[in-house]
Amino acid sequence: GQQVMQIPQYQHVQEGEDFTTYCNSSTTLSNIQWYKQRPGGHPVFLIQLVKSGEVKKQKRLTFQFGEAKKNSSLHITATQTTDVGTYFCAGPQNYGQNFVFGPGTRLSVLP
């Protein structure tokens, strides 16, 4: 079945270090979305990528969609303690009306 995978599962960084999480799909995606969930909170939408090779930036966050539209990455430059949380990627189901969420990457930032 359709799978969305993410690595790493956990990442601990020192404040100020960079961080990258990678998302891989078993199938080609029409688009991909990224969400952030703070500890104890609910997922919040960050961005959607649609075009092959697309790169979008939000301040210190850089999102990339692979040329084959099967993988994506989220890169955070100079992490801050406010970046702590779990980052999920999500791609549309091959069937149905929903998105398939990756397992998430949990980021810890040490001050």
Add this chain to the structure above:
Amino acid sequence: GAVVSQHPSRVICKSGTSVKIECRSLDFQATTMFWYRQFPKQSLMLMATSNEGSKATYEQGVEKDKFLINHASLTLSTLTVTSAHPEDSSFYICSARTGSLLDTEAFFGQGTRLTVV
């Protein structure tokens, strides 16, 4: 952005009782809402798709008689956990989209942490 409100945020119930969780879209109409379950430190597991005015679509392995979903209006979907057991303890989250289902962001409710004792 759009707001999805979920209630209650926390509930503790006795084993064997039923619990109802509400999910409301506050400033938009949602013909479709989604219910997820999330275990500690794990991803979101889609339980069912709630469709206004029709039966919900359940994912494989989810018992429809145990997790009753009602989507009676364009702004409200409810999930009732019937005859709850300790293994049903989890974080339940709903979500809805404002537009084309696969082309817009999902707005999530605040989640409901259910503890069955």
